[in-house]
Amino acid sequence: MERRYLKESNGHYEVDIDISVDEWKSMLQNHEIFYENALDMVLKWYNEVGHQATANTVKEKYSPELKRPPYNGIVKELTRRILKHLNRFEVIGTTGKKSVFIVPFEGWYVDYKRPNKGFVWKLRDELVQALEEVGMVDRQIFLSKEYLDKKEQENINKAFQLSIYELEKKIDAKTKKQTLKTTSAASVRYDRDPDVSALALKKANGYCQLCGNLAPFLKKDGTPFLEVHHIRWLSEGGVDDKTNTVALCPNCHRKMHILDLQDDRDFLINSIK
Numbered sequence: 001m002e003r004r005y006l007k008e009s010n011g012h013y014e015v016d017i018d019i020s021v022d023e024w025k026s027m028l029q030n031h032e033i034f035y036e037n038a039l040d041m042v043l044k045w046y047n048e049v050g051h052q053a054t055a056n057t058v059k060e061k062y063s064p065e066l067k068r069p070p071y072n073g074i075v076k077e078l079t080r081r082i083l084k085h086l087n088r089f090e091v092i093g094t095t096g097k098k099s100v101f102i103v104p105f106e107g108w109y110v111d112y113k114r115p116n117k118g119f120v121w122k123l124r125d126e127l128v129q130a131l132e133e134v135g136m137v138d139r140q141i142f143l144s145k146e147y148l149d150k151k152e153q154e155n156i157n158k159a160f161q162l163s164i165y166e167l168e169k170k171i172d173a174k175t176k177k178q179t180l181k182t183t184s185a186a187s188v189r190y191d192r193d194p195d196v197s198a199l200a201l202k203k204a205n206g207y208c209q210l211c212g213n214l215a216p217f218l219k220k221d222g223t224p225f226l227e228v229h230h231i232r233w234l235s236e237g238g239v240d241d242k243t244n245t246v247a248l249c250p251n252c253h254r255k256m257h258i259l260d261l262q263d264d265r266d267f268l269i270n271s272i273k
Ligand SMILES: [Zn+2]
Pocket: 208, 209, 210, 211, 212, 213, 248, 249, 250, 251, 252, 253
């Protein structure tokens, strides 16, 4: 068995991994090598810009509930199966022990003088090409609901900095778009325009548009907590625009989703006008 030695320079790790696209293709389709969790892992990296990310970034997107990224263990087992199958070489790391992540990935420190800043893994080009050629890249992988909620909130907070006038102008300038669906682990979600949400919140000015009470609490940034609701639900074809969105307190929001009384709908529609 040939021994190849991992070299490190300026925090960048390198070793000759001469696995061909065809070899990757055949291994990708071999369930004894690419277990479901390994395939899932490489697809997550595939979906990142440049097919590169730190393990922590990927974990936050897909499984924020975990304390630590699970990918070290997954890549270690995957590489063990790959090297056994190829039976050609093994990689010795800089500490003299076998190195494992380096086979499907290249890797470097984000800022090698501060290793705690994170270590970037990048899918090898040949593996990327193989994934595309075997048509595996269209497989759905699921973003976590927490991640989507967080992103949505960040986008709304950003849009909230604009004035009502600016938001209305911005929204009007957009071409009518179809509401997109995003699939999360929990359910189908609909992508909402953060500008539309921010506008509904601004216009409500801290008061629930159904019961008229003040928002139950202020968020950390000092703005009132209300939830944006679509009077005609997106799931029933309602549009994501200012004629269909209101800001509600959490109780009234639940009420609209559980009872959805026609009187309440009419009241909300009138309150927008
Ligand atoms: Zn209310």
